[in-house]
Amino acid sequence: MGILYDQAPLKDKVERALSDDFKHHAIETAQDVITQKRQALVDQVENWEDFREKAAEIRNHVLENLDYYVKQFAQNAEAAGCTMHYAPTAEDAIDTILDIFDELGETSCVKSKSMMTEEIGLNERLEEHGIHPIETDCAENIIQTAGDAPSHIVVPALHFDRNAIRDLYRERKGYTGTNDPEEITHFLRTMLRSEFMNAHVGITGCNFGVAETGSCTLVSNEGNARMASTIPETQIIVMGIERIVPDLRSLDVMMELLVRSAVGAKITSSFSLNTGPAKPGEVDGPKTVHIVMVNNGRTNILASKYRPMLRCIRCGACMNTCPVYRHITGHGYGSIYPGPMGIVLTPLLVGYSKAEKLPYACTLCGACSDVCPVKIPLHDLILKHRIDMVRLGYTPAVESSLFTAGAKVFSNRLLYEIATTVGAPGTQILTGNSGHIDSGSVWIPVLNGWTYSRDLDVMKHKKFRTQLAEYQKQKQNRHQDQEDA
Amino acid sequence: MIEERPIMKVAFFPGCMVDMFYPEVGMAAVRVLERLGCDVVLPDNQVCCGQPFFNSGYSDAAKPMMKNVIDAYQGYETIVSLTGSCAYAIKGEYQHFLENDDEYSRKLAAISSRIYEFTEFIVDVLGMTDVGAHLDGVVTYHKSCHLTRLLGIKEQPLQLIENIHGLSYVEMPEADRCCGFGGTFSVKEPEISSHIVQEKVINALATDADYLCGADQACLMNIKGRLDRMRDRGEIISTMKVVHIAQLLDLGMGK
Numbered sequence: 156m157g158i159l160y161d162q163a164p165l166k167d168k169v170e171r172a173l174s175d176d177f178k179h180h181a182i183e184t185a186q187d188v189i190t191q192k193r194q195a196l197v198d199q200v201e202n203w204e205d206f207r208e209k210a211a212e213i214r215n216h217v218l219e220n221l222d223y224y225v226k227q228f229a230q231n232a233e234a235a236g237c238t239m240h241y242a243p244t245a246e247d248a249i250d251t252i253l254d255i256f257d258e259l260g261e262t263s264c265v266k267s268k269s270m271m272t273e274e275i276g277l278n279e280r281l282e283e284h285g286i287h288p289i290e291t292d293c294a295e296n297i298i299q300t301a302g303d304a305p306s307h308i309v310v311p312a313l314h315f316d317r318n319a320i321r322d323l324y325r326e327r328k329g330y331t332g333t334n335d336p337e338e339i340t341h342f343l344r345t346m347l348r349s350e351f352m353n354a355h356v357g358i359t360g361c362n363f364g365v366a367e368t369g370s371c372t373l374v375s376n377e378g379n380a381r382m383a384s385t386i387p388e389t390q391i392i393v394m395g396i397e398r399i400v401p402d403l404r405s406l407d408v409m410m411e412l413l414v415r416s417a418v419g420a421k422i423t424s425s426f427s428l429n430t431g432p433a434k435p436g437e438v439d440g441p442k443t444v445h446i447v448m449v450n451n452g453r454t455n456i457l458a459s460k461y462r463p464m465l466r467c468i469r470c471g472a473c474m475n476t477c478p479v480y481r482h483i484t485g486h487g488y489g490s491i492y493p494g495p496m497g498i499v500l501t502p503l504l505v506g507y508s509k510a511e512k513l514p515y516a517c518t519l520c521g522a523c524s525d526v527c528p529v530k531i532p533l534h535d536l537i538l539k540h541r542i543d544m545v546r547l548g549y550t551p552a553v554e555s556s557l558f559t560a561g562a563k564v565f566s567n568r569l570l571y572e573i574a575t576t577v578g579a580p581g582t583q584i585l586t587g588n589s590g591h592i593d594s595g596s597v598w599i600p601v602l603n604g605w606t607y608s609r610d611l612d613v614m615k616h617k618k619f620r621t622q623l624a625e626y627q628k629q630k631q632n633r634h635q636d637q638e639d640a
Numbered sequence: 641m642i643e644e645r646p647i648m649k650v651a652f653f654p655g656c657m658v659d660m661f662y663p664e665v666g667m668a669a670v671r672v673l674e675r676l677g678c679d680v681v682l683p684d685n686q687v688c689c690g691q692p693f694f695n696s697g698y699s700d701a702a703k704p705m706m707k708n709v710i711d712a713y714q715g716y717e718t719i720v721s722l723t724g725s726c727a728y729a730i731k732g733e734y735q736h737f738l739e740n741d742d743e744y745s746r747k748l749a750a751i752s753s754r755i756y757e758f759t760e761f762i763v764d765v766l767g768m769t770d771v772g773a774h775l776d777g778v779v780t781y782h783k784s785c786h787l788t789r790l791l792g793i794k795e796q797p798l799q800l801i802e803n804i805h806g807l808s809y810v811e812m813p814e815a816d817r818c819c820g821f822g823g824t825f826s827v828k829e830p831e832i833s834s835h836i837v838q839e840k841v842i843n844a845l846a847t848d849a850d851y852l853c854g855a856d857q858a859c860l861m862n863i864k865g866r867l868d869r870m871r872d873r874g875e876i877i878s879t880m881k882v883v884h885i886a887q888l889l890d891l892g893m894g895k
């Protein structure tokens with residue numbers, strides 16, 4: 156799939172998302188549930204802000220010393236028996252993984268949820284080479300079965316409800332049961348169990364690599380990641396080079412924040428900390444572990460003003476609180492990374508020409524920055540994108556001349572005076588009996604955006620500054636009269 | 641109730657919305673400040689703070705606007721902004737755009753800490769929460785994003801509202817969720833914006849309040865615009881009035 160799964164203009168994607176009432180309401184409800192759960196837990200942690208501060212510090216420290224920590228992590232993972240691979244680009248990562256399959260002669264694998272594998276478009280490329288990946292995370296399996304795109308980074312099937320899931324499995328997988336979640340899950344479990352038992356290769360992501368021990372962590376709620384990392388003989392871990400914490404102490408801080416921020420729970424039902432393949436005498440665990448560390452543009456981000464974005468731990472809290480995501484859903488963005496973090500990250504990974512107007516799909520309300528567990532100033536970074544887009548000429552020429560002309564007017568008292576005095580009667584002509592400009596004005600291009608859905612109050616004949624001057628003059632006169640009297 | 645104190649001279653920043661569309665809000669604020677013992681002046685050369693421009697990415701074009709504002713307010717002891725959003729732009733954002741300009745960085749630093757948002761000024765500088773206002777009815781309050789989150793002014797407007805005698809405050813659901821205005825966002829992405837503001841109006845109506853009050857006129861213009869449209873279309877029957885907190889205080893103090 157790669158990063159962008161829908162390259163239609165933003166306007167079209169938004170329109171489609173907004174007109175899909177089912178999806179729209181499903182996301183609204185899901186957002187309400189997750190944010191309430193998160194907030195309730197956050198309120199219980201007295202020093203939540205200290206945790207965020209600490210976590211941001213840990214992530215900053217890693218980014219500032221990324222070369223050191225990547226090396227330390229790689230050395231320790233290697234010492235624990237892992238085979239390390241470094242992939243500068245998505246293509247390199249794919250090639251590395253295909254080589255591993257070639258060598259093994261395997262044609263299928265089980266997968267647990269991983270954004271990094273989505274970012275490099277792994278599933279499609281495996282299929283092209285005759286290798287069938289089976290998604291074992293419930294939500295990912297739904298997406299894979301439906302051939303749909305994810306709408307969230309943590310809960311990718313957020314836009315499905317139980318009826319839609321029941322129908323999907325009935326149609327595609329011969330399910331005959333009801334819409335009862337437990338029954339559907341049982342069906343999935345039975346189906347996936349045999350896939351696990353027969354699998355020779357497991358592909359997983361990695362929430363954090365621990366430099367001090369060379370361990371990789373997996374945080375999951377379904378236990379599927381644990382199975383994918385213990386049953387097959389070969390495990391392939393695909394991770395971004397920045398997903399490292401120095402040691403177990405810092406891992407602890409990150410875990411406190413990650414789970415609460417992501418799903419509004421204190422802990423997940425499964426948490427694995429895997430260090431190398433199974434040791435002699437150990438019953439569980441793979442015989443071979445490959446770790447593919449993917450750069451894919453991250454060192455460029457590291458060297459730029461967008462560096463704070465690399466602190467991201469993919470918790471999804473920013474999209475859960477975002478007023479825009481709430482309505483346009485993940486699909487309005489057309490990127491596997493939606494919401495505020497997606498607006499920042501997507502253009503950095505695919506470039507402005509492909510990311511199109513994404514940075515403008517934001518009100519700059521700052522709610523995201525407020526909840527981000529690693530304190531990424533998301534709304535500031537979104538603004539930086541806009542400024543870079545204007546500087547690099549990615550905005551329409553008409554708009555740019557409008558803004559440039561407007562800026563001249565608004566930086567000069569006299570010009571402002573003339574423009575707004577001429578403008579006032581204009582807006583008054585447009586009003587009907589109501590006293591405000593209603594939908595009858597949608598034919599006027601500049602006003603159109605506003606009056607499309609709201610009425611506009613008219614500009615006043617006498618601006619505030621004029622009224623104030625008159626008021627002050629009257630007051631002075633009164634004062635003068637009193638003194639004279 | 642209001643003690644005698646030496647007259648305090650304040651330079652006023654109304655914000656373009658108030659200057660062009662809602663002069664009555666500005667006048668209400670002036671009357672309130674005067675009753676609280678202030679002498680209000682409007683620096684002659686002040687115009688827009690430039691936020692709609694730089695928030696759309698046109699930060700280079702906006703620089704003369706920023707400099708114009710900085711120049712206009714030089715030399716004033718106390719500056720009171722009727723909008724949290726513009727106050728944040730000047731106090732919180734200008735510095736990033738002017739960091740390579742020593743002269744204006746210096747001039748900015750000279751005024752930055754002297755700028756107070758209207759409610760912050762009354763509560764924190766004048767030290768008043770009860771201004772002796774009376775008004776009967778129920779009020780709900782929209783917590784504007786820049787004011788609440790970026791400037792951290794959360795309590796002050798509520799303290800002022802809750803101390804208006806006769807008025808009871810009911811919090812609306814998701815009071816601090818964005819109203820969908822977002823400056824030029826509202827005209828650049830009208831479809832998204834209208835869905836967001838629609839929800840805001842519904843949340844406000846759920847309180848059955850007589851007044852929907854806010855401290856940033858831009859948000860109020862957005863919310864009122866949607867409310868008027870819904871009324872026009874006959875989608876709702878409601879007499880809820882959209883008012884700036886300055887108008888609420890002015891109304892209550894004038895009685």
Ligand code: SF4
Pocket residue numbers: 416466467468469470471472473474496526527528529530531533
């Ligand atoms: S940007 Fe922050 S809130 Fe959003 S996913 Fe990343 S860590 Fe979570």
